[in-house]
Amino acid sequence: MSENVGRWLRDEIENAILSYEFAPGERLDETVLANRFGVSRTPVREALMQLDAIGLIEIRPRRGAIVIDPGPHRIYEMFEVMAELEGLAGSLAARRLDKASREAITATHSRCEQSAAAGDSDAYYYDNEEFHKAIYAASRSDFLQEQCVQLHRRLRPYRRLQLRVRNRLSTSFSEHCAIVDAIFTGDGDEARRLLRTHVGIQGERFSDLVASMATR
Amino acid sequence: MSENVGRWLRDEIENAILSYEFAPGERLDETVLANRFGVSRTPVREALMQLDAIGLIEIRPRRGAIVIDPGPHRIYEMFEVMAELEGLAGSLAARRLDKASREAITATHSRCEQSAAAGDSDAYYYDNEEFHKAIYAASRSDFLQEQCVQLHRRLRPYRRLQLRVRNRLSTSFSEHCAIVDAIFTGDGDEARRLLRTHVGIQGERFSDLVASMATR
DNA sequence: GTCAACGTTTGTGTATACAAGAATGGCATT
DNA sequence: AATGCCATTCTTGTATACACAAACGTTGAC
Numbered sequence: 155m156s157e158n159v160g161r162w163l164r165d166e167i168e169n170a171i172l173s174y175e176f177a178p179g180e181r182l183d184e185t186v187l188a189n190r191f192g193v194s195r196t197p198v199r200e201a202l203m204q205l206d207a208i209g210l211i212e213i214r215p216r217r218g219a220i221v222i223d224p225g226p227h228r229i230y231e232m233f234e235v236m237a238e239l240e241g242l243a244g245s246l247a248a249r250r251l252d253k254a255s256r257e258a259i260t261a262t263h264s265r266c267e268q269s270a271a272a273g274d275s276d277a278y279y280y281d282n283e284e285f286h287k288a289i290y291a292a293s294r295s296d297f298l299q300e301q302c303v304q305l306h307r308r309l310r311p312y313r314r315l316q317l318r319v320r321n322r323l324s325t326s327f328s329e330h331c332a333i334v335d336a337i338f339t340g341d342g343d344e345a346r347r348l349l350r351t352h353v354g355i356q357g358e359r360f361s362d363l364v365a366s367m368a369t370r
Numbered sequence: 371m372s373e374n375v376g377r378w379l380r381d382e383i384e385n386a387i388l389s390y391e392f393a394p395g396e397r398l399d400e401t402v403l404a405n406r407f408g409v410s411r412t413p414v415r416e417a418l419m420q421l422d423a424i425g426l427i428e429i430r431p432r433r434g435a436i437v438i439d440p441g442p443h444r445i446y447e448m449f450e451v452m453a454e455l456e457g458l459a460g461s462l463a464a465r466r467l468d469k470a471s472r473e474a475i476t477a478t479h480s481r482c483e484q485s486a487a488a489g490d491s492d493a494y495y496y497d498n499e500e501f502h503k504a505i506y507a508a509s510r511s512d513f514l515q516e517q518c519v520q521l522h523r524r525l526r527p528y529r530r531l532q533l534r535v536r537n538r539l540s541t542s543f544s545e546h547c548a549i550v551d552a553i554f555t556g557d558g559d560e561a562r563r564l565l566r567t568h569v570g571i572q573g574e575r576f577s578d579l580v581a582s583m584a585t586r
Numbered sequence: 587g588t589c590a591a592c593g594t595t596t597g598t599g600t601a602t603a604c605a606a607g608a609a610t611g612g613c614a615t616t
Numbered sequence: 617a618a619t620g621c622c623a624t625t626c627t628t629g630t631a632t633a634c635a636c637a638a639a640c641g642t643t644g645a646c
Binding site: 374375376409410411412413416431432433 | 598599600601602606607608609
């Protein structure tokens, strides 16, 4: 639990939104939330203001807060930006790689290998996250790392859907192998290119998924 | 003035920070701010929470808020990310250019030409901003556009310093010409490359500036 | 029967009061 | 004289109360 109620609530509500407990478009009543978490309206409001600033909810003056529904198109746009940022992280990582980062990438990469081999998509989902975070860290750019982590977090629910797709686990892992190779050989441009497609493909897959659901 | 006091305060304090009225590292006392703006502490706190979420200030639990001092290195990192995002915007703009965007770019571009010819760095500063925003808009990616505008805003104070540098106006404008060319001919890769260096060079110039001030 | 206007109700926006934690200064002790 | 501890004070964190705006339902008129 966090140091003060406001931040704790922010994390709590953020998780609830990201796990679809609070559905997109749903109205968030301050009093209801306050009762639910057993606190007064004040910290609830503070949490909501922060979530509004992050862009997870929208507070319409005097009309309450609603959970933002990004919509398929916007989610695709977010993946597009994510791809670009990860590409940059990869290219910087290739240039600036040091021993510690190299070890971190190797470690998370082999954990991915194990869970991919076991076909455990839940484990892979988690290990994959750590792998990507290791690359952000290896970029040695604090700002870039923060931006990546934040966007990664917001895209989490949409990424989760995809690993269940047939063969995605093994494809994803073989892409990882090529990325690790490029970074370890110091080929920044190649790392950038590979990461951009590796991430970008998720946006496209998401689009396909939505399209197939819409036409069904 | 905005629709409610909290948001108005957020903008007000944000501007004060970006214009160095509240210096980096300075402590922001809630009561003092409340008195200064003639409101109670509640909306002040709400404004501060939002600024914390955006990353302009840091709220240390039970110890008050301080204005974040990014420091030269972090500012360089921010320019690096900005360069990447602008590159993406340019490449998308080249691919998706429509009549309206083309006209907007042309219009802002020629305004830049005029103020560059007049040697009016203040006017150029403003026109340059509009030119870049026209490119963001031309990318037709709402999310990317928002991210760009936000980062652009945060980097504003550091960009302002640089236009005073000798010859920067004409160099900047000739870079613009090449960028417009690439976008209008639909050469996305070239637009990306040009924009990346056009923006990236500002980060480097900023570094040089800081270095020269430090060794003086 | 339908639409508009008014009143009621519900929920947000702001202020204030109170509680709890951190900083600061003084006093005592070594 | 310096350092450590305790008390006081100041500031933040949370709750509550009140004010005001918006939505909804009801009633009346056309």
